[in-house]
Amino acid sequence: MRALFLVPLLLGSSALAGETKPGPGEVELAALYYYAEQKQQDRLEAETNRLRLKYPDFVVPADVYSPAARQVDESTLWALYEKNDFLGIDAEIGRRQSENPEWRPSEDFSGKLARRKQRVDMMAATARKDWMGVIEAAKSLDPSSETEVDLVWMLLDAYAQTGAKDALTDVYRGLLFREGDKRLPDQQLLTTLQKSTRDFSADDVRKAMGLLATSPMLQAVLQPVELDLTRKEVADFNADEKRQTPIGESEVGKLRLAAEKGDRPEDLALLGWYDLKLKAPESAERWFKAALVKHRDENDAKGLYLSLAAQNKQDEAYAVAEQYLEDLSGDPEFLMNALSLRFSKPDQPDADVKTVTAYSNAILATSNADHAEILAWYAYNSRQYEASKAWFAKSIDWESAPVRVKGLALSLLRLGEKKDYAALEGEYRDIYPDIWAEIKVATPPKGRRSIAIDMPVASIGGTGYLAHFKAKRFSACIEDISAMEARGAVSADAMLIKGWCHLGLNRLADARNAFEAALGNGRTQADAAYGAALTLLRGRLTDDAEAMIGMYALSEKRDREVRAEIYFQRARSAFDHKQYQRVLDALNARAGLVAEPADLSQLRGWAHYHLGHRAEAQAVFARLNTHLYDPAAARGLAISSDYPTR
CATH class of the missing domain: 1.25.40 (Serine Threonine Protein Phosphatase 5, Tetratricopeptide repeat)
Structure with missing residues (x-):
């Protein structure tokens, strides 16, 4: 990369000589001409005095009283300009030129309009992080003379983000090393140097400061940059694992x-x-x-x-x-390790429900077998054998170990699942032969813990409410979960299963309540939203179902399924209310998601027919009749074609 500040030597001849002194533009002069035209002498004199105060060398134009000096009213254009209504400006200019092909906006308006468009384009591109768009919009800027410095700062950000180091260096050089009346005010110099701490080394920035801080006053102004450089050095030290030598304490x-x-x-x-x-x-x-x-x-x-x-x-x-x-929760590895102490030692007090849920979610997010085992023993020692079985099984899935197989075996024994225990022993006896004698003489735990342990949904199986759900014994499933609720807190996974069981029995209000209870858990949220949406649709609460999937993200397949049903229900409802265009709108939206079955194609045909679209209706019914004979489709074809059925 080129050195940032080689260049004070290159900048000595950059000042332009013989510049004209600023004077009023056409907008300011317009008031002067207007007062002269209206013969308002007192206002004319007041405006003249104002302009002379602002521009000491101002001379009243010689033609100010001439009829030829009559100015075209651009107030409409300026009003649109203030609103950034560029399309409106183009339309107004086009209208005026259609009336007078010779007319053109004043140079002052045209120049300011071009600059306003540039600013709006650069700000919009910056907001959407379109850095190449910023660079393209800024191509007419001259960093060594631009007066609207914030535009150049946007350009700096764009070059920094795109890694254009040479261009970045040139822009900084143009801003920092101006001379004469083009030199940046101290505050703008300070801001530019503060930006440079992001893009260049501390040594480079300090060299630039040495060249710029030519007076004690300016040196004092630039002190915040020194502090920014220290911040940068401390941050770099913190981020570099290899660096161990401290920064100077001074x-x-x-x-x-x-x-x-x-x-x-x-x-x-x-x-x-x-x-x-x-x-x-x-x-x-x-x-x-x-x-x-x-x-x-x-x-x-x-x-x-x-x-x-x-x-x-x-x-x-x-x-x-x-x-x-x-x-x-955004760093599950850290959170899991931070919470594990409460679960890994028996002398620790109970964790609360939120902590148990957070720990469970972190384990699932990281697929960590060691922590799954910790939570499994925590559940086992609190006599929550379904949960301990599920977590031991999950830990073995991720990484088998004898202590985990032992924990799963003990959980199965406490649940009385002798068949599953025998199968587990047959699978692991030769692999871990030393654990089975210990298992057979182990005494049950005392069950000191009282907080319900969340279970991974994927571990459904065995006895209890999970087994009832799997076997579609929905009433028994609900009874087991209700008994758990009566004893205290119940996991989000259990509430999710309860929702499906209620839905299986078509108890829509209860199903909705159970699914909504499971929405608050990050692990079960997507499944609960899907279940709640299906429940709402079964109750013909179409708008509520759409709101549900708008609030909670579903998988692409599930989202398509739910939306297809939403559009189907809207099409049927619209047809029943004789709102035939709405029928077509809903069917078209549905067809963009899934293939259209024959019954909905018939609905489409009749909607066209009732709207008077005979040709479209006939085409739909003819297509249906070609693929398979259906009396309803044949009747539709006959009616839309105006010939009798046979």
Whole structure:
């Protein structure tokens, strides 16, 4: 990459000589001509004085009293300009030119319009992160003289995002090393240098500052850039696992002082990770706590947890993980490890329902056999044998181990599933021969835990409500889950199964309630939304079903299935209400998703017929009659063709 700031030498001759001094444009002069035309002498003099104050060298145009100087009223164009209504402007210009082919907008309006369009295009491209679009829209900008500096900053962002280092360097050079009256104001210099800390090394930026800070006052203005460079160096140190040598404390000390006095949680977090890497967890804890007071953040919560864990403050660390469950769910590996202490040691107090659910979801998201085993033993020791069986089976699926097979065998014995136990022993006796004697003399657990353990849906099988559901014994399934509810909290998976059982019995209100109870769990949400949508459709609550799948994402196949049924119901309802165009609209929407069966094609034909589309109706019925003979289709063909049936 070219050095950022080789160039002060190249910029010495950049100032342009002999520039004309600014004066009023046509818009400002328009008022002057108007007052002269209206013979409002007092206003004319006041406007003249105003312009002379603004432009000391202003001279009243000689033709201001001439009829030829009469200005065309552009107020309509300017009103559209203020609204960024470029299509309206084009239409108005076209209208005027149709009346007077010689007419053209004033140069002032045309120039300002071109610049306004450029600004709007660049802002829109920036908003949608279309960086090549920003670069294309900015092609007429000259960084060394552009007065609307924010446009050049957008261009800097675009070049930075596209990796165009040479172009990026040129734009920075054009902004920073202007001379004379083109030199940027101090605040704009400061902002540009702050941006440069993102794109160039600290050494490059400091060299540029040395060239620019030619006075003590400007040096003071640029002090925030020094702080930004320290932030960058601390962030780079934190991110580089190989770097272990601390940054000079005199430099970091300035950031510590700014963090304590300022209101930037980012500074507090930077110092927290810095001290944590330097194995100073007490200091890191203080920084992360201060950051979290100002702003709730997942990474700051992680930093606080790690700082506390490094000091062996395990209970406090666990409390942080519980407090930030939702924030940390985006990193299931971290959350799973943070929560595992509560489940892995028998002397720990009970976890609450939210924590159990979060831990279960994290295990499923990571397919971690070790943590599945931890949760399985937690369930087993609380006498939740269905759950322990499911989690032991899941842990074995991911990675077999003798202790996991032992746990599954014990769960099967406690459930009285002798046939499944015998099959398991037959499968693993030769692989793990030492566990079976221990299993046969093991005593049942005391069942101290009381919180229900979530089960993975994929582990359906065995006895209890899961077995009833699999065998379509829906009433027995519901009774078992209702008994679980009476004893305390029930898992989202159980509520999902309860919903399907109620739906199997066509108890729509109960099914809807059960599915909605399972919507709050991330693991069961998609299945619950699908079940709720089918329940609503069975109750002909078409709009509610559409709202349901609008709120919760389904798989592509399920979404297509539900939407097809929605459009079918709307087509039938519209036909019953003699709204035949709506019938066609719904059928067309459905046909875009799935193939159209014969009965709906007949509905299409009759809708066309009632709308007076005889040719379309005849084509539909003829096509149906060609493929298979159907009396209803034949009748439709006869009526639409105006000849009698045989």
